[in-house]
Amino acid sequence: MSGDVLAVDIGGTKFAAGLVDATGRLRAVHRTPTRPGGNAEELWSDLTALLDRVLAAGGNPDIIGVGVGSGGPMRWPSGEVSPLNIAGWRDFPLRERLADRHPGIPVRVHNDAVAVAIAEHWLGAGRGVSHMLGMVVSTGVGGGLVLGGRLLDGATGNAGHIGHLVVDPCGPPCVCGGLGCLEAVARGPALARWAHERGWRANGAATGRDLTDDARAGHPVARAALARGGEAVGVAIASVMALCDLELVVIGGGISQAGDLLFGPLRAALDRHTGLEFTEAVRVVPAGLGQESGLVGAAALLHQGARYWSAG
Amino acid sequence: MSGDVLAVDIGGTKFAAGLVDATGRLRAVHRTPTRPGGNAEELWSDLTALLDRVLAAGGNPDIIGVGVGSGGPMRWPSGEVSPLNIAGWRDFPLRERLADRHPGIPVRVHNDAVAVAIAEHWLGAGRGVSHMLGMVVSTGVGGGLVLGGRLLDGATGNAGHIGHLVVDPCGPPCVCGGLGCLEAVARGPALARWAHERGWRANGAATGRDLTDDARAGHPVARAALARGGEAVGVAIASVMALCDLELVVIGGGISQAGDLLFGPLRAALDRHTGLEFTEAVRVVPAGLGQESGLVGAAALLHQGARYWSAG
Numbered sequence: 001m002s003g004d005v006l007a008v009d010i011g012g013t014k015f016a017a018g019l020v021d022a023t024g025r026l027r028a029v030h031r032t033p034t035r036p037g038g039n040a041e042e043l044w045s046d047l048t049a050l051l052d053r054v055l056a057a058g059g060n061p062d063i064i065g066v067g068v069g070s071g072g073p074m075r076w077p078s079g080e081v082s083p084l085n086i087a088g089w090r091d092f093p094l095r096e097r098l099a100d101r102h103p104g105i106p107v108r109v110h111n112d113a114v115a116v117a118i119a120e121h122w123l124g125a126g127r128g129v130s131h132m133l134g135m136v137v138s139t140g141v142g143g144g145l146v147l148g149g150r151l152l153d154g155a156t157g158n159a160g161h162i163g164h165l166v167v168d169p170c171g172p173p174c175v176c177g178g179l180g181c182l183e184a185v186a187r188g189p190a191l192a193r194w195a196h197e198r199g200w201r202a203n204g205a206a207t208g209r210d211l212t213d214d215a216r217a218g219h220p221v222a223r224a225a226l227a228r229g230g231e232a233v234g235v236a237i238a239s240v241m242a243l244c245d246l247e248l249v250v251i252g253g254g255i256s257q258a259g260d261l262l263f264g265p266l267r268a269a270l271d272r273h274t275g276l277e278f279t280e281a282v283r284v285v286p287a288g289l290g291q292e293s294g295l296v297g298a299a300a301l302l303h304q305g306a307r308y309w310s311a312g
Numbered sequence: 313m314s315g316d317v318l319a320v321d322i323g324g325t326k327f328a329a330g331l332v333d334a335t336g337r338l339r340a341v342h343r344t345p346t347r348p349g350g351n352a353e354e355l356w357s358d359l360t361a362l363l364d365r366v367l368a369a370g371g372n373p374d375i376i377g378v379g380v381g382s383g384g385p386m387r388w389p390s391g392e393v394s395p396l397n398i399a400g401w402r403d404f405p406l407r408e409r410l411a412d413r414h415p416g417i418p419v420r421v422h423n424d425a426v427a428v429a430i431a432e433h434w435l436g437a438g439r440g441v442s443h444m445l446g447m448v449v450s451t452g453v454g455g456g457l458v459l460g461g462r463l464l465d466g467a468t469g470n471a472g473h474i475g476h477l478v479v480d481p482c483g484p485p486c487v488c489g490g491l492g493c494l495e496a497v498a499r500g501p502a503l504a505r506w507a508h509e510r511g512w513r514a515n516g517a518a519t520g521r522d523l524t525d526d527a528r529a530g531h532p533v534a535r536a537a538l539a540r541g542g543e544a545v546g547v548a549i550a551s552v553m554a555l556c557d558l559e560l561v562v563i564g565g566g567i568s569q570a571g572d573l574l575f576g577p578l579r580a581a582l583d584r585h586t587g588l589e590f591t592e593a594v595r596v597v598p599a600g601l602g603q604e605s606g607l608v609g610a611a612a613l614l615h616q617g618a619r620y621w622s623a624g
Binding site: 073130131145147148152153154155156157158159160161162163164165166167168169174176177178179180181231235238239240242243244245246247269272273274275276277278310 | 547559
């Protein structure tokens with residue numbers, strides 16, 4: 001299909017949108033902060049204003065579809081979303097609302113980490129690969145699996161939740177209700193809190209971004225926290241490699257920008273926890289696209305639907 | 313395809329073979345113990361004698377193909393096998409040898425735990441399900457994933473190695489070279505050794521079978537060992553559920569015959585380690601087929617090749 005897709009990224013910090021053509025080129029990108037404490041209709045109103053702004057900036061083109069990456073959980077493919085970090089939307093019928101507003105064209109909603117994974121597969125570090133895990137290590141930890149060249153959706157559209165692999169059975173409780181999940185250990189706020197409890201930035205709120213900054217500047221506790229995160233990610237990846245027989249793992253998200261401070265301990269953990277011959281050739285690399293990759297992936301749900309949209 | 317498949321199961325304890333028709337009915341089954349210390353040609357000679365016996369017992373039918381489930385690792389789909397428990401075969405060209413002996417018909421070799429998984433999907437507890445994990449907990453721990461109704465082979469035919477998910481980063485070393493793998497904790501010999509170190513059957517060699525017998529009779533250390541195994545299996549399944557968004561997990565193999573002594577702690581661990589809504593509906597059940605399911609699955613590589621054989 002040629003023509004533009006209206007691509008949308010729904011996150012707890014910001015909403016972003018833009019126009020993406022069939023080659024993956026992104027234009028007319030705008031953002032708006034997610035209204036703190038906003039109710040369902042306030043959030044919807046902010047979103048529609050943003051989309052109008054994007055369409056106007058793009059010259060009001062005919063769009064061929066709307067693609068959305070949203071924080072989970074959600075019902076899929078029906079697209080009622082309940083993003084953990086957006087309290088005002090619980091079972092909010094985002095797909096249906098967008099379809100009412102943009103009649104006659106398909107509207108497809110998927111998980112935001114899945115969007116990043118398929119963007120990396122379409123145009124980023126995973127281009128041409130058949131079996132890959134794409135993951136995001138940021139405020140949360142999520143991902144998507146491309147197997148045999150196609151996105152794995154699973155029974156309910158929720159495949160790829162690598163953040164909820166158990167990396168330490170005696171580990172901390174997770175927001176999902178489980179114990180010892182990767183996300184409970186390695187998401188930015190968990191690493192920041194772990195460092196905080198050990199004396200890092202004892203007198204102020206601090207974020208995963210602060211943590212990576214201080215680690216780069218040499219702060220030993222900040223470095224230890226990133227090492228802790230990297231080890232946990234490495235354990236999880238070792239498990240996925242054994243289970244899914246991958247060629248490639250692509251890691252994006254804010255915490256991944258710590259570079260070797262994360263990837264060093266990650267690779268050491270991989271070495272410790274993998275031994276099977278077929279895991280040895282798997283490459284583990286940083287994301288190839290920038291922070292707008294979620295929009296590119298949301299558009300890929302339409303532009304590359306044969307590979308990334310199984311719901312018909 | 314109608315007609316019989318000559319089905320073969322290559323294990324460290326025994327070789328088994330039989331004829332399987334297009335409905336999955338198995339007949340003319342024979343077995344021979346795996347010759348201890350046998351070299352490559354001795355093992356091959358034992359196998360061919362077994363196959364001749366099966367074909368004669370079956371009335372020398374025209375067979376439409378040969379399907380093999382073999383202990384891993386192996387090269388796939390070329391079928392050079394190096395079963396961990398059969399030292400005499402290292403990169404043994406099993407597929408090629410069988411193809412020379414049975415010219416003009418396809419010969420397909422896959423992992424023995426994969427064979428059990430696809431048998432359960434074809435005719436057992438997984439019939440009609442689209443997304444399932446089939447696993448075997450026995451002398452080793454292995455499995456196969458059926459996703460979207462088809463076997464996942466992965467990049468090199470090695471997908472499904474659930475025995476090498478990391479269930480405890482500080483756990484025991486595994487034969488694969490990793491640390492804390494499910495198999496290192498939960499395979500029968502590991503559980504027996506764990507119990508032995510705690511005073512169970514202190515003066516004799518003992519097997520996983522002895523362990524389940526004694527646990528059923530109420531021996532507290534034997535029960536604790538099975539609970540340890542069940543918990544580790546539960547942790548691994550929790551991770552696979554999050555990653556692959558399954559409908560069903562089917563568990564077979566000798567240790568699984570301990571029933572609630574294994575499944576009770578397994579379900580408790582699943583409860584502790586899963587919280588996401590989409591994992592709650594996943595059923596975890598014992599295998600529906602008997603101990604010959606590996607032969608049925610080996611035949612399914614041919615009778616149901618569209619679903620279970622992707623290599624062309």
